[in-house]
Amino acid sequence: MNIRKDPNINHNYDNFNFWQIDLKELPSRGRLYPKNAKIKARSMSVLEVKFLATLVPGNATNICNELLEKCTILENFSYDDLLLADREFLIFWIRLNSFINANGFVITIPECSGCKKQIEYTIKLLDLEFKYLDHPFINSVYLSDLDITLPVRIPRYRDSSFIVEDDIDEVCLWIDTDNSMEEKYTFVSNLTANDFMALKSHIDDNYCGVIKEVTIDCPHCGKAHRVKIEINDQNLFNNVDLSQILETITRIAKYSNLQITNDWSWVEVEVEQQIINKMINEENEANQKEIAKAKSQMPSMGAHRTSAPSMPSMPSVPHF
Numbered sequence: 001m002n003i004r005k006d007p008n009i010n011h012n013y014d015n016f017n018f019w020q021i022d023l024k025e026l027p028s029r030g031r032l033y034p035k036n037a038k039i040k041a042r043s044m045s046v047l048e049v050k051f052l053a054t055l056v057p058g059n060a061t062n063i064c065n066e067l068l069e070k071c072t073i074l075e076n077f078s079y080d081d082l083l084l085a086d087r088e089f090l091i092f093w094i095r096l097n098s099f100i101n102a103n104g105f106v107i108t109i110p111e112c113s114g115c116k117k118q119i120e121y122t123i124k125l126l127d128l129e130f131k132y133l134d135h136p137f138i139n140s141v142y143l144s145d146l147d148i149t150l151p152v153r154i155p156r157y158r159d160s161s162f163i164v165e166d167d168i169d170e171v172c173l174w175i176d177t178d179n180s181m182e183e184k185y186t187f188v189s190n191l192t193a194n195d196f197m198a199l200k201s202h203i204d205d206n207y208c209g210v211i212k213e214v215t216i217d218c219p220h221c222g223k224a225h226r227v228k229i230e231i232n233d234q235n236l237f238n239n240v241d242l243s244q245i246l247e248t249i250t251r252i253a254k255y256s257n258l259q260i261t262n263d264w265s266w267v268e269v270e271v272e273q274q275i276i277n278k279m280i281n282e283e284n285e286a287n288q289k290e291i292a293k294a295k296s297q298m299p300s301m302g303a304h305r306t307s308a309p310s311m312p313s314m315p316s317v318p319h320f
């Protein structure tokens with residue numbers, strides 16, 4: 001997919017509000033960035049939410065990176081230096097601040113081993129827990145069987161282009177050599193159990209980011225299940241639908257005469273929608289009261305009448 005960059009939409013302080021992110025809140029605690037590094041972020045515009053609606057498996061990483069770069073400003077360091085874990089965190093920040101209902105991650109267990117029923121559980125974004133890099137990172141690990149010191153590093157931004165399919169892929173991302181991913185994969189696959197464990201435990205000790213292993217209790221029988229939250233570029237952002245976006249915009253225009261343009265902040269559009277919903281509800285209630293009042297003021301009917309005269313038709317009230 002060919003993505004055309006609009007140089008004006010990037011980092012225009014006059015058009016968008018940016019908030020400074022405290023680097024200490026990042027999974028890496030900002031530990032591997034220069035002392036004077038800064039990150040600023042903003043929520044998504046209508047144009048960007050429309051762009052997000054075009055996300056399909058083939059372009060997911062591209063769209064995530066494009067949106068992240070539009071909605072953040074990095075000072076005194078570059079995206080190349082941004083850790084994957086912090087990239088994920090920043091996308092969650094943008095997501096939480098762009099959607100009133102930032103839906104979370106759905107975990108499905110096809111069959112509970114206790115009661116054989118299917119379990120579906122949603123983990124809210126705000127309920128995700130993080131592991132932080134709270135100690136200095138050691139950028140090498142000694143593999144005793146091979147008798148080599150292997151350089152390692154925490155996966156970074158450009159590693160987002162690799163599709164991680166298994167645990168070995170994940171380990172490969174940590175190896176800091178010029179070898180190709182295929183060569184790293186062969187190397188890791190051929191490690192002795194001892195060396196593999198040494199490498200894996202070094203990675204686990206230095207892992208930062210979302211804690212993906214969680215325990216879910218079956219809502220039917222209470223049995224605890226250990227599961228892994230699948231988080232990848234296809235579900236990092238909210239799932240949005242273009243026709244719903246356009247419907248929302250059209251409804252707001254219809255009931256409020258507001259013309260929502262692409263530069264509106266999307267969260268403001270959602271707030272506007274809520275305000276209009278509230279107004280419509282209030283109008284409905286007021287109309288219901290009017291109807292009740294009109295009924296009570298109607299002259300009482302003769303005892304022998306079997307049907308009331310038809311009411312004059314009420315003006316139709318818009319519903320969402």
Ligand SMILES: [Zn+2]
Nearest residue numbers: 112115218221
């Ligand atoms: Zn169960």
